[in-house]
Amino acid sequence: MSNADSIRDFHLAGGFCRSACCAMRISDGAFSTPGTPLQYPPDLEIEPTHLDINLKLDLEKQGASGTVTTTVIGRRNGPTTLKLNAIEFHDVKVVDVDGNALTFAYDGDTITVHWKKAFKKGEERKLAVSYHVDRPASGLFFSKPDKEYPKLAWYVATDHETERARYWLPCIDLPNVRTTLEFRLTADKRFTILANGKLMGEKENKNGTKTAHWKLEQRCPSYLVCFAIGDFVRYDDGEFEGRPVAYFTSKEFTAADLKRSFGTTKKILAWMTKRLKMGFPFPKYYQFALPFWGGAMENISLVSWDDSFVLDETSALEWASLVDAINVHEMAHSYFGDAVVCRDYAHAWLKESWATYMETCWLEDEVSRDEQTYELYLKAHGYFAEADGVYARAIVTREFKSSWEMYDRHLYPGGACRLHTLRNELGDEVFWSAVSDYLHRYDGKVVETEDFRRVMEEHSGRSLVKFFDQWFYRPGYPNIKVTFEYDTKKKTGTFTVEQQQMKDDKDRPFELHTELGWTIGGKEHTQAITIDSKKHEFTIPMASDPEQVRFDPNWKVLHKLEFNPGDERLKRQLSGAKDVVGRILAAHELVKTGKRSNVEAVVAAYKKEKFWGARNQFIFALGHANHNTALEGLTDFIASEKDPMVMEHLFRAAGKYRDKGIAAALEKRLKGDLPYRAKMAALEALGHQGDDAPLAMLVKEAGKTDPYGTVQGGALRALAATHKREGLAPILAALEYSAKGYRARQHAVTALAELGNMLERPERRRAADRLIELLRDPVRRVRGNAVAALRSIEAPHAAGPLEAYRHTLPLQDQVGVEATLKAIRSGDNPKISGLEKQFADLQEKYRGLEERLTKMEKKTGAKGRKQ
Numbered sequence: 001m002s003n004a005d006s007i008r009d010f011h012l013a014g015g016f017c018r019s020a021c022c023a024m025r026i027s028d029g030a031f032s033t034p035g036t037p038l039q040y041p042p043d044l045e046i047e048p049t050h051l052d053i054n055l056k057l058d059l060e061k062q063g064a065s066g067t068v069t070t071t072v073i074g075r076r077n078g079p080t081t082l083k084l085n086a087i088e089f090h091d092v093k094v095v096d097v098d099g100n101a102l103t104f105a106y107d108g109d110t111i112t113v114h115w116k117k118a119f120k121k122g123e124e125r126k127l128a129v130s131y132h133v134d135r136p137a138s139g140l141f142f143s144k145p146d147k148e149y150p151k152l153a154w155y156v157a158t159d160h161e162t163e164r165a166r167y168w169l170p171c172i173d174l175p176n177v178r179t180t181l182e183f184r185l186t187a188d189k190r191f192t193i194l195a196n197g198k199l200m201g202e203k204e205n206k207n208g209t210k211t212a213h214w215k216l217e218q219r220c221p222s223y224l225v226c227f228a229i230g231d232f233v234r235y236d237d238g239e240f241e242g243r244p245v246a247y248f249t250s251k252e253f254t255a256a257d258l259k260r261s262f263g264t265t266k267k268i269l270a271w272m273t274k275r276l277k278m279g280f281p282f283p284k285y286y287q288f289a290l291p292f293w294g295g296a297m298e299n300i301s302l303v304s305w306d307d308s309f310v311l312d313e314t315s316a317l318e319w320a321s322l323v324d325a326i327n328v329h330e331m332a333h334s335y336f337g338d339a340v341v342c343r344d345y346a347h348a349w350l351k352e353s354w355a356t357y358m359e360t361c362w363l364e365d366e367v368s369r370d371e372q373t374y375e376l377y378l379k380a381h382g383y384f385a386e387a388d389g390v391y392a393r394a395i396v397t398r399e400f401k402s403s404w405e406m407y408d409r410h411l412y413p414g415g416a417c418r419l420h421t422l423r424n425e426l427g428d429e430v431f432w433s434a435v436s437d438y439l440h441r442y443d444g445k446v447v448e449t450e451d452f453r454r455v456m457e458e459h460s461g462r463s464l465v466k467f468f469d470q471w472f473y474r475p476g477y478p479n480i481k482v483t484f485e486y487d488t489k490k491k492t493g494t495f496t497v498e499q500q501q502m503k504d505d506k507d508r509p510f511e512l513h514t515e516l517g518w519t520i521g522g523k524e525h526t527q528a529i530t531i532d533s534k535k536h537e538f539t540i541p542m543a544s545d546p547e548q549v550r551f552d553p554n555w556k557v558l559h560k561l562e563f564n565p566g567d568e569r570l571k572r573q574l575s576g577a578k579d580v581v582g583r584i585l586a587a588h589e590l591v592k593t594g595k596r597s598n599v600e601a602v603v604a605a606y607k608k609e610k611f612w613g614a615r616n617q618f619i620f621a622l623g624h625a626n627h628n629t630a631l632e633g634l635t636d637f638i639a640s641e642k643d644p645m646v647m648e649h650l651f652r653a654a655g656k657y658r659d660k661g662i663a664a665a666l667e668k669r670l671k672g673d674l675p676y677r678a679k680m681a682a683l684e685a686l687g688h689q690g691d692d693a694p695l696a697m698l699v700k701e702a703g704k705t706d707p708y709g710t711v712q713g714g715a716l717r718a719l720a721a722t723h724k725r726e727g728l729a730p731i732l733a734a735l736e737y738s739a740k741g742y743r744a745r746q747h748a749v750t751a752l753a754e755l756g757n758m759l760e761r762p763e764r765r766r767a768a769d770r771l772i773e774l775l776r777d778p779v780r781r782v783r784g785n786a787v788a789a790l791r792s793i794e795a796p797h798a799a800g801p802l803e804a805y806r807h808t809l810p811l812q813d814q815v816g817v818e819a820t821l822k823a824i825r826s827g828d829n830p831k832i833s834g835l836e837k838q839f840a841d842l843q844e845k846y847r848g849l850e851e852r853l854t855k856m857e858k859k860t861g862a863k864g865r866k867q
Contacts, residue, residue: 001161001333001352001407002296002326031391031408032399039398041176041344045079046072046119048177049219053169054184056209057156057229059191062142064156065132068170069097070179072127074119082127084111085166085173087810089131097126111170129170138810139167141780143230143291148738153250154191155230155290159297159304162345162403164810165222176343176446178219186211187229192248195227196220196300198283216300218282219444221341226299228288235259240269241280248288252707253310261311262287264324268331271366272358277436281339281443285331291743292781296326298333298355308708315708317644317675325359325375332358335439343446345403349395349472350447352407353415360416370580373555374613376420377581379413384477384560386410392475396449404812417558418471424556425467425513426460434459470510471558476501478510478531482551482563486542493518493542493549498535500562509533517553518546519576526553548573548582555581564589567598574605583609584617591621596629603633612645619646623653631657638665647678655685663689667697676706680714687718695719695726702730705741713747720755727755728763732770737778746781749774753789768795775805784816791820799824 048070055066072082086092087109094104094113101116113127133140139160145152158168166173183195189210193202197216204210214227232248235258239245245266247258265285273279282301289305296305309323336358337351356379364372386409393399395415400406423431438455453468479501486493495516499509512531517524520543529538549565550573564570567590574586587605590598599622606618619637622630634654641650651669654662666682674682683701687693701715716734719727733739734748749771756767771793774786787805790798799821806817 001298002329031393031405032397032401036399036401039344039346039400039403042172042174044172044177045075046082047075048072048172048179049124050180050182051169051171051225052182052184053225056186059142059144059154059156059187059229061134062144062156063132063134064140064168067128067130069126069128070170072125074121074123076119077121078118080115080118082113083172084113084129084170085109085163086111086129086131086170087166088137089133089170091130091132093130095128097128100125102127131170133168136167137808138813139164139169149742151252152742153230153252153291155228155232155250156187157228157230157288157290157293157304158226158299159293160223160225161297162223162407162812164812165225167810169222169225171222171225173222174344175221175223175341178221178341178444178446180218181214181216181220181225183214183227184211185214185227185229190231191229192232192234193227193229194248194286194288194302196225196302216283218300218339220300220338224298224300224338226297226302226304228290228302228304230290232288233258235262237263237266240266240285241273243280243282244284244286245269246284246286248286249307249310250290252291253289253307253312257310257312258289260313260316261289261309261323262327265327265331267366268324268328268362271362272328272331272335275361275365275432276335276439277432278335278439278443281334285334287330292746292779294781296330298330298337300334300338303330312707314675315677315710318648318677321645325362328359328362329355339444340439340442341446343448345400345406346396346398347448348403348406349411349415350449350452352411353395353419356412356416357419360420370611370613374580374584374611376417376555377584378613380417380558380560383409383414383417387414387475387477394475395472402812402815405815414477415472420555421471421557422456422464422467426456426462430460431456466511470508474508478512478557478559480551480559480561480563482561482565484549484563484565484569486545488545491542491544492539493546495538495540495549495551496535497529497531497538497551499531499533502534512557512559514552514556515554516540517548517550518542519548519572520544520546522547524553524578548576550577550582553579553582555579561585564593567593567595571598571601574601575608580611580614583614587614587618588621591625591627591630594625594627596627599625599627599629599633603629606633606637612643615643615646616649619650619653623656626656631659631662635659635661635665638662638669644675644678647674648681651678651681651685655681655688658688658690658692660692663692663694667694676708676710679711683711683714683718684721685718687721690722693718693722693724695722695724698722699726699730702734703740705744709741709743709745709747712741712744713751716744716748716751717754720751720753723755723758725759725763727751728759728767731755735770735774742779745779746785749782749785749789753793757793764794768793768798771795772798772801775801784813787817787820791823796824796827 050071052069055064057064092106094111096102102113104111104113140158142156143153163173165171181196185193185195186209187193189204189208193212195214197214200213200215202210202212231251233251233253233255235247235255237245247262249258269280284301286301287303287305289307289310291307293304293306296303311319311323332355333351336354342348342350360372360375363375393410395410434456438452449472453464457464478499481498481500483496484493502509509532515526515528516538517526527540548569551561551563570586570590573582577583587602590602602618602622606615609615622634637650638654641647663686666686670682687698698715698718702712702719704712706712716731719731731748731751735745739745752767752771756764771786771789774782777783802817802821806814
């Protein structure tokens with residue numbers, strides 16, 4: 001699964017993720033607390049093996065009715081009772097198809113079936129559950145046009161991860177139950193009907209409806225069961241290995257947009273089947289995209305997407321590579337997660353970490369080595385941000401209240417980087433051979449981490465227990481500090497390597513197998529090393545003082561690195577390192593020194609750097625430097641930068657500075673053509689200019705619509721960033737469920753919270769009250785954003801409405817509300833506008849002092865030369 005909101009969050013945080021790798025949950029600062037229950041897979045004495053889903057879907061009334069017949073099998077002699085998850089069903093009736101006597105009870109959450117006669121081992125029975133659901137709280141989502149937005153899409157579709165099938169489908173809603181599927185779905189004949197598996201037939205009925213029959217012969221867990229019905233545009237992309245490939249979306253887009261967005265699908269299929277040495281395991285590869293869907297989901301043979309990833313010509317300039325990455329991610333799940341399913345969510349890394357890692361392998365094989373290593377760098381730092389700033393947990397853990405809590409940066413990028421470390425530990429030949437064997441061996445089965453480890457051990461002849469203990473069963477990561485000294489007399493270089501994460505003797509070190517690198521006379525050298533204690537010294541003969549020195553120059557192991565071998569070596573690394581990560585590390589270290597000459601070196605390197613990812617990191621460092629030299633460089637870059645992959649990040653970096661020159665450069669650039677996200681970032685950067693922010697222009701932009709709501713959303717957030725009360729009215733207007741640009745309403749929610757927190761008490765209360773009202777909004781993403789917004793604004797009176805709202809949600813969504821409630825009740829959201837303003841003023845004063853000091857230094861130097 002991929003999450004659209006998290007992708008946007010990463011962009012806003014400075015570009016630490018290009019991929020769709022992380023489903024970011026709202027956290028209260030700890031992954032688990034004392035008393036958090038341990039989660040285990042259920043007993044399966046009576047196991048479902050097949051579902052026959054016969055439903056009528058009413059898109060107008062937003063309900064479903066019919067019968068689901070479940071084939072079950074006794075796994076031992078004697079069991080009589082089966083429990084099925086089924087939340088808020090109506091008119092429930094349960095019968096044994098073959099007439100076996102039974103009784104059942106339904107409490108609104110669970111159907112408990114008790115057969116009078118016990119099962120024998122291997123005995124099959126069929127259980128028919130008839131019912132209807134009306135506007136379910138989750139799992140089954142409806143959309144239709146209304147008076148306010150007559151062009152809204154017609155659709156009904158399912159989305160289940162992790163435990164949401166139970167809101168419309170009677171089932172054991174956990175991944176260790178896998179069933180084959182048949183669908184007989186009836187809806188208005190004008191709609192397209194899609195489902196897992198192969199289309200067996202479609203017939204029109206006399207009442208203006210039609211019924212589609214789909215069949216999936218491979219076993220499928222409940223979270224991957226999927227159908228989608230709606231008024232769709234279709235693009236047929238031929239076949240791959242005899243399997244049809246097609247894409248669908250609402251009529252807001254065209255078939256050409258679908259081709260532009262997903263046209264690499266067959267190329268990815270060809271690459272992946274070759275890389276994994278396994279044919280595609282399912283009968284088709286369809287993808288559909290819907291509004292406000294929230295990311296992408298790997299439903300077997302029917303992948304769902306948020307339609308923000310359906311690209312027009314302009315959005316393709318910025319997001320084409322991102323969409324390819326998500327495409328790879330979801331397709332990888334066809335193997336890791338669909339064909340081979342984790343037994344329970346404690347082992348969810350076996351699917352999500354793998355799908356995330358496959359994104360980087362696609363870049364390695366089909367794009368460039370620089371693209372791969374840069375992506376690994378981004379993923380590592382996305383993971384570090386969570387592990388350092390929020391919580392650190394083991395990749396494999398049973399301590400969670402809701403399985404959705406597992407879907408974090410540890411699971412996606414943290415696990416992916418660990419897989420790359422394992423690959424380097426074993427070597428490509430062993431690693432990929434073992435992976436292919438693992439997939440073939442467990443195709444159609446459920447797995448745990450130990451199953452994967454044992455296959456890797458069989459192929460490598462290595463004991464990997466320690467490796468898995470330190471990387472998957474323990475929290476944390478290696479935080480490495482390196483120093484280097486060259487002894488001119490002895491002609492030796494000494495690297496001192498320290499594991500900084502070890503705070504005392506009780507902390508266990510990581511064992512790392514990596515390399516040290518150095519360059520002399522333009523020639524690169526490496527030496528393999530093992531690190532297995534808190535501190536090591538490595539002394540190496542070197543004919544002369546090296547131009548560059550490196551730790552893990554080939555990016556073999558996951559680690560955070562602090563290494564400043566001196567200004568001159570860093571400058572040579574900045575301009576001469578052949579690998580992109582080497583240049584990025586040098587830029588960050590140079591800027592951290594605060595020295596003008598070092599910042600100038602990074603500015604100069606930006607102008608020469610060809611790789612877009614390195615340029616993004618250079619400007620990220622410059623944006624956080626709070627240095628006049630950096631400011632001058634960024635101002636120049638605003639005028640000259642033309643790369644759509646860089647402009648958004650450049651404008652965000654510029655927005656870190658309040659400066660008239662920055663404001664003028666941004667306004668000038670906005671008069672020309674910019675792609676959506678670049679324009680969004682430029683507007684937001686202008687919003688951060690304080691009194692120099694062009695308020696009238698921002699208000700005007702906030703009233704304009706664009707295809708994705710991206711630019712309008714940027715203008716709304718820009719108004720919030722001004723901290724001016726004049727921004728409140730246009731933000732409130734954009735929130736109305738009738739406002740122009742319905743896609744921008746979700747952005748208006750976050751803008752309202754940011755601005756509201758900076759206003760005086762009466763208007764702050766007005767903003768909070770509006771956010772409370774939005775907990776009842778028709779759009780679920782607006783409701784979700786309102787929950788997060790109430791955490792950031794001073795609103796103690798929101799606790800009651802939030803508590804009431806929490807009870808309307810599935811468990812996995814309640815976790816985020818609980819985090820907001822905890823923050824509100826603890827007072828962990830003080831009003832900080834005064835402090836923020838003081839901080840911004842101090843930054844401006846600091847740069848002014850720096851500028852005067854520089855001028856004085858120049859004058860002093862000139863006088864000295866004359867004397």
